Amino acid sequence: MAIATETHHEEKPSSKGSTVEKRWTLNDFDIGKPLGRGKFGHVYLAREKRIRVYLIVEYAANGELYKELQRCKYFSESRAATYISSLARALIYLHGKHVIHRDIKPENLLIGIQGELKIADFGWSVHTFNRRRTMCGTLDYLPPEMVESIEHDANVDVWSLGVLCYEFLYGVPPFEAKEHSDTYRRIVKVDLKFPPKPVISPSAKDLISQMLVKDSSQRLPLHKLLEHPWIVQNADPSGIYRG
Template identity: 90%
Template sequence: MHGTMGMEGLAYVASLARALIYCHGKHVIHRDIKPENLLIGAQGELKIADFGWSVHTFNRRRTMCGTLDYLPPEMVESVEHDASVDIWSLGILCYEFLYGVPPFEAMEHSDTYRRIVQVDLKFPPKPIVSASAKDLISQMLVKESAQRLPLHKLLEHPWIVQNADPSGIYRG
């Protein structure tokens, strides 16, 4: 699942949200959700790979880990974080599926850090993306982690309901 996947990638968002709800229910935070760690099975099913950065959530974490473009502000700033880091990463993934690049990507690492911390979120005019999609992403990419859209609410968001196959399998 490298690079941009366009609209077909979005069929996986609901499936990924359900997988993360399961993980979080088992007190596991993945902490490194990105395209390279998502696998597509023979039947088109989504699988999360590479739990190398995952942790049990019994202790709040302060570790700097994961891939810079996908890190939430609290991990960039090395403050305590919880399962909502995976919501942020899923929001980044949604953006990248639509636009082909992560939202806070910059030439210099220091600029990427700054853009993440400031949540310098911009939606380019091309490709044309629905207001509903932008609304969903904007609710996930919120600096205050407690204010991020919970995963169960993501599954109820109009844009997900309208675009995701209920099985989470892309049928092209």
């Protein structure tokens, strides 16, 4: 089980019938190997020594997708399409619950024991019915509306999914530049270029181009993404890449 390093407490009855506060400390746990780190702390594999654990999260046995992408350099179209379709279905569910993730990137995607993807790190997510203005997330994945500090909605996740698809296929995000100011400029202009290598299909380029649109209202809706020819022809319907 994975456990956060926050301190939680519960109340237990004392011998006199009143309640006394029980506080968790690190001494209550055997701490194992580190699993990852984020903006708000470190995550470790841990075992509670004596009584039940107050907060646990599922252990993703195959680790971060980011490390797998680094190992492979880039993914095949079938693997990329399988991952993108799986994430699209997950985001449809989140958006249906009025949750915007706002930080979709390889570092925040975990691989389960069967090879399935799991969205993690909801530190920048928000539950909302309204448009937002907060600038958050990771620079290479920021949409134009966040860069320009104007209102944004759930379509920021569609943009991030487009950036992710590009990075899956080329090994680098599409608007990467040496200077942050240049990255901002390329994002605002949607300076989208497809390098000659690795060679990817025109259908994949078409899908990416329909997600990376400056006008957020014109980005390809996620349910339409699942019907796109590139997804239909390349993605495993199970959402699990089987190699």
